[in-house]
Amino acid sequence: MRDLIALASIGLGSMLVLWCALALTPSRPGRHSAAYQAPKTLPTLPVPRVRPLPPTPAHVRAWNVPLRGEDTALIRPYVHADDTLELGVIRERRTAAVLATLGVDYAYGYAGDHFESLSALAAAGVTA
Secondary structure, eight states, rough: OOHHHHHHHHHHHHHHHHHHTTSSSSHHHHHHHSSOOOOSOOOOOOOOOOOOEEEEEEEGGGSSSOOOOOTHHHHHHHSSSHHHTHHHHHHEEEEEEEHHHTTTOOOOOOOOOOOEEEEEHHHHHOOO
16 A cells, blocks of 8 residues: 555656646746736727716815814804703702712702602692
């Protein structure tokens, strides 16, 4: 068996050497040879007429302009004041929640809260 493996490896090796020796000259030019280069000038194809795009509006061009602190207002003009007024209520609730987790009783109130009506109902003896 060893002799067969040795003869097969010698035979395959010699066939490989013979094949490489005969295949040194390619039958056709290589893929990256000068025969396969593109022409220097490409033909131009006629393109149908296209309408030019309308000019870009100024507010769209402003998206690409970097913001500078000197030119930027602290509050954007599109922010409504009604939306920002409730932030104080949310801040008070969050403060009370954090202090409650620490075991501190924090009494807070704000205009229009329901605590006054609940305390009045509790004083009258009404239960829900």
